[in-house]
Amino acid sequence: MASKAIYTVVAVVGIAAASGAAWWYQNKSSKPAGEVSAGAPAGGPGAGAAGAGGAAGPARPPxxxxxxxxxxxxTDDAQTVGSLRSRQSVVLRPEVSGRVTKLNFRDGDRVRRGQLLVQLDDQLPLAQVQQAQAELSIARANHKRNQELVAQGFISQRSVDESAANLQVADAKLALASATAARLKIVAPFDGIAGIRTISVGDYLKDGADIVNIEDLAAMFVDFRLPERFQTKLAKGQTARVELDAQPGRKYMAVVQAVDPLVDANGRSVGVRACIDNRAMQLRPGMFARVTAVFGExxxxxxxxxxxxxxxxxxxxxxxxxxxxxxxxxxxxxxxxxxxxxxxxxxxxxxxxxxxxxxxxxxxxxxxxxxxxxxxxxxxxxxxxxxxxxxxxxxxxxxxxxxxxxxxxxxxxxxxxxxxxxxxxAAAAPSAPAGARPLDGPNPCIVASADTARSAVKRNATR
Incomplete structure (x- = not known):
C-alpha cells in the first residue's frame, strides 16, 4: 500500500512539473528577449500577467x-429562341382543274408581281369568251334599235326594258367567261423568289394542287415567345439581337413589329414578331434563331x-x-x-x-x-x-x-x-457579310415614323 501511495505522489508531481515547464516555455517564446521583469519569478503570477498583457494584446480586426x-x-434584356419566317410566303395552287400548257419561270428565279407563271389549257374558256362577246354585241344593237323605235312610237316601252335586260345578261355572261379564262392563268401575287416546282408541262392539275412556293426574302420575320412577366416591357419599335446557329459569330438586329395581345394559356407566354433587314439575302425562312430582346439601356x-x-x-x-x-x-x-x-x-x-x-x-x-x-x-x-x-x-x-x-x-x-x-x-450592331451585294432601297423593316421610333427609345430608356 505504501508503494502505491509513493507512485501516486510521484505521478502527480511529474504531471505538475511538466505542466509548469510547458507554461513557462510558452510564455518565454511569445515574449521578446529581455522583456521579462527581473524581480518576478519565472513561473510566478507576475510573469503570467506580463505574458497575458504583452504577448496577446488586443484582438486583430477580421x-x-x-x-x-x-x-x-x-442593357435590360431577355434571352429566348425563335424561328425565321418570310415577310410574305405563299404556295401557288390553281382554283380550277386543267392541263398545264406553259411554265414561265425556273426554279429559284426572282419573279415580279403580276408575272405569268403557269398557264393552263384555256381553249374552251376563250371560245366561251368569244361567244359571250358576240351575244353582247347583238344585245347592244337590239337595245339601241329599240330605243330609236320607241322614240318614233312604233314599239312600246316594255320592249325597250326587255332589250336593256338582255344587254345586262349578255354583259354578265362575258364577265363570267372572262373570269373563268383568267383563272387558268396563275400569276405571282408579289415580288419574291420562286421555290422548287412540283409540276411539269402536260400535267393535269386538280383544283388546290400545289404548284410552287413564292418567298419574299427582302425582310425576314423572327417569331419568338417570352414569359408573361415581360409583357409590360414589350413595345413596338424595340430592338432584338438575333444569332443563328447556321451562321456562328454573326449578329443581326431586329425591330419588333407586333406583340400578340393574347397570352398563351398553356405556356403563359407572349408571342412577339420582329423584322430583320435581309436585302443582303443571307437569311432563309425556317432557320433556328437565338433572340435577345432588348427592353432598354x-x-x-x-x-x-x-x-x-x-x-x-x-x-x-x-x-x-x-x-x-x-x-x-x-x-x-x-x-x-x-x-x-x-x-x-x-x-x-x-x-x-x-x-x-x-x-x-x-x-x-x-x-x-x-x-x-x-x-x-x-x-x-x-x-x-x-x-x-x-x-x-x-x-x-x-x-x-x-x-x-x-x-x-x-x-x-x-x-x-x-x-x-x-x-x-449594349446592343451590338450587325456586321455586313463579306462579299454581300450592296443594299438598295429603304429598309423594309422601318414601318413607323421617326417620331414614333424616338418615342419608343425614350420610353425604353426611362424604364
Whole structure:
C-alpha cells in the first residue's frame, strides 16, 4: 500500500512539473528577449500577467475582401429562341382543274408581281369568251334599235326594258367567261423568289394542287415567345439581337413589329414578331434563331459582384466600408439594397449604394455585428505591402470579370477591360457579310415614323 501511495505522489508531481515547464516555455517564446521583469519569478503570477498583457494584446480586426461599386452601361434584356419566317410566303395552287400548257419561270428565279407563271389549257374558256362577246354585241344593237323605235312610237316601252335586260345578261355572261379564262392563268401575287416546282408541262392539275412556293426574302420575320412577366416591357419599335446557329459569330438586329395581345394559356407566354433587314439575302425562312430582346439601356448603372449580396428573409444587404480609426482599418456598415438586372457574376444596385462605395465580397461571416472594424485583405499586393483603402481583394477579380462579355457578346478588341464589358452589355450592331451585294432601297423593316421610333427609345430608356 505504501508503494502505491509513493507512485501516486510521484505521478502527480511529474504531471505538475511538466505542466509548469510547458507554461513557462510558452510564455518565454511569445515574449521578446529581455522583456521579462527581473524581480518576478519565472513561473510566478507576475510573469503570467506580463505574458497575458504583452504577448496577446488586443484582438486583430477580421480580414475581408472588397470591391468597388462600378458604373457601367447596362442593357435590360431577355434571352429566348425563335424561328425565321418570310415577310410574305405563299404556295401557288390553281382554283380550277386543267392541263398545264406553259411554265414561265425556273426554279429559284426572282419573279415580279403580276408575272405569268403557269398557264393552263384555256381553249374552251376563250371560245366561251368569244361567244359571250358576240351575244353582247347583238344585245347592244337590239337595245339601241329599240330605243330609236320607241322614240318614233312604233314599239312600246316594255320592249325597250326587255332589250336593256338582255344587254345586262349578255354583259354578265362575258364577265363570267372572262373570269373563268383568267383563272387558268396563275400569276405571282408579289415580288419574291420562286421555290422548287412540283409540276411539269402536260400535267393535269386538280383544283388546290400545289404548284410552287413564292418567298419574299427582302425582310425576314423572327417569331419568338417570352414569359408573361415581360409583357409590360414589350413595345413596338424595340430592338432584338438575333444569332443563328447556321451562321456562328454573326449578329443581326431586329425591330419588333407586333406583340400578340393574347397570352398563351398553356405556356403563359407572349408571342412577339420582329423584322430583320435581309436585302443582303443571307437569311432563309425556317432557320433556328437565338433572340435577345432588348427592353432598354441604362448608361450609368451601379454594379457590384454578386457575392457581395447577403440575403436575409426577403431583403438584400451588403456590408459597406467607411474610413476607420487608422490607415489599415475600416468600419463595416450593414446597408439594405435593392437589386435590379443580374448578369453572370454581377448584379445591379438600384438603391442603397453610390458609385465608388467599397463593399465586402468575402468574409461577411466574420463580421459579427454592424459597425465593427475590419482589415481589407488585398490579394494582389506583394508580400510585405500595405493594405490600401480602395484596393480590395476583388480588384483583380472585378477587372477579369469585366473583361468577360455579358450576355455572350464579345468584347471590343483593344479596349480596356471595364470599357469592353460596358460595350458588350449594349446592343451590338450587325456586321455586313463579306462579299454581300450592296443594299438598295429603304429598309423594309422601318414601318413607323421617326417620331414614333424616338418615342419608343425614350420610353425604353426611362424604364
Amino acid at each position: 480580414a475581408v475582401e472588397v470591391a468597388k461599386v462600378e458604373l457601367v452601361k447596362l 441604362r448608361e450609368n448603372a451601379k454594379v457590384i459582384p454578386e457575392e457581395a449580396i447577403v440575403p436575409q428573409g426577403g431583403r438584400q444587404f451588403v456590408y459597406r466600408l467607411v474610413d476607420g480609426p487608422d490607415q489599415d482599418t475600416r468600419i463595416a456598415q450593414r446597408v439594405e439594397v435593392k437589386v435590379g438586372i443580374r448578369r453572370p457574376g454581377r448584379v445591379e444596385i438600384t438603391e442603397g449604394l453610390q458609385a465608388g462605395d467599397v463593399v465586402v465580397t468575402a468574409g461577411q461571416q466574420r463580421i459579427q455585428k454592424d459597425g465593427i472594424p475590419v482589415r481589407v485583405l488585398d490579394l494582389n499586393r506583394p508580400a510585405g505591402g500595405g493594405n490600401g483603402p480602395g484596393g480590395g481583394a476583388r480588384a483583380g477579380a472585378s477587372a477579369s470579370r469585366a473583361a468577360t462579355p455579358a450576355s455572350g457578346a464579345p468584347a471590343a478588341a483593344g479596349a480596356p477591360a471595364a470599357a469592353g464589358a460596358s460595350a458588350t452589355m
